[in-house]
Amino acid sequence: MSVQVIFLAAFGLAAVWFGIVVFRTHSMVRSALALLFSQTAIGAMFLVMETEFLGVLQIMMMATEMSIMAIFMVMFMMDPGGLGAMDMKHQRRLSLWAGLVAFGGATGLAFFANWGPLPAEIPDAAEQVRLLGFELLGRSMLIFESAGLTILTAMIAATAMAVLPGRKAEAQTSEPPGHEGHGA
């Protein structure tokens, strides 16, 4: 087993561990930053696999994105510090099954998919940047542009729904939604 594989496994395990931490903590900020470090570990995996641009990009983007997610969670959740024993786990049975099915699917795909022949040699980092540039402004342009636009729309829609006038008054008059692990 080469050093590369050992590092890849180590960062992979780190990514999984931080992913678990997301749900083990009660604090919204800790949860968001745990997700950040999980994603950073995936960026490090890219670096180990000698895809320098993708790795650095992943490590850069996630820092900002997860921090912004953290402030949204603090703004909209009722117990951001986790002092009232806020629980991150909801709909346990459904999410457990969904997680198992997704894990099985991903593992099956990894083993049974036809990945084609391995590239004989990996282009150097500068060449990768050039190739990615052509890819992004070529045949992948439409996919990336629509993905970006979709995410932006979803963000605006989610925020608009969260701050919709009347939502608060409605929540105060009606029964609180019955999340598991919420006092009761």
Add this chain to the structure above:
Amino acid sequence: MTAIWLLLALAVGVYLLAVLEHWASTNRLRPTAPILAALSLLGSESLLPRKPDQLFFETGPVLLLIAALLSLAIIPLTPDLIVTDLATGALFFNAALSYVLVALIMAGWGPDGAYGMIGGWRFLGQLIAYAMLVVMPITAVAMRAESLSTIEIVLSQEGLWNIAYQPLGFALFLGAGMAMAFVPPFDLPIASGDLAGGVQAEYTGVRRLVFRLGRLVLVLSVASAATVFYLGGWLGPWLPGWAWSGVKILAVAAVMLAGGRLFPRVSEGGLLAWCWKLGIPLALANILLVGILVLVVPL
């Protein structure tokens, strides 16, 4: 041998910047001031606030220092005096410094204090303002160099430095860089006037020392990047390359530390409005202009 020279350059750079910062804030040039301040911080007790998020409280200042140090790894003082010449150097600089935000959020959230927390989240708002104005001017610089490698970027300026080739980009980058290093007038996260020190408020003793050291390395890093991207790095007549790099970095740092104090502290909303309504259109215009220049008058 290179490692020793680089460490020496880092130590001297941080020390000179500390002297400069003292001069900028007190108007007195005292070479002993940084040493005395460091000793005083080392000698005072490092208090732990009540009910902290201890992991974040301890990690914040250290992460700030590490992020700033990492970003210096791609700065060439001469073609040989560089930690690592990455093919994605200019992007790596941004990647490392985006963890400054994470560090400040951790340091602000950690001590369980209102001033610190507001300071930390303020920096997030500040990032929304300055982030594009760091990346877009660098895009124009990379367009001219046709590379993200910092050495290639310096070599692309042999005919004409980028400060003359794309002055608009330089102005935007320097302003955004000052906001990134939260020096006045962009010192919202640690504002002493209205937040009692903000993120710094709950830090004392050695933890505060690490925080301030991290901030100084951050200023050094932004000044070095401005030198590499716009002032031709080590290029210059008579003096050896490393001396040119040093002189230029110190000059940019002096402008950052002293020049900013001539302006009143901006407000969070004002900064966002200025950056998005004026800064980003100008940065886009800069990219267009440089694109035309690169194609029409290659220098």
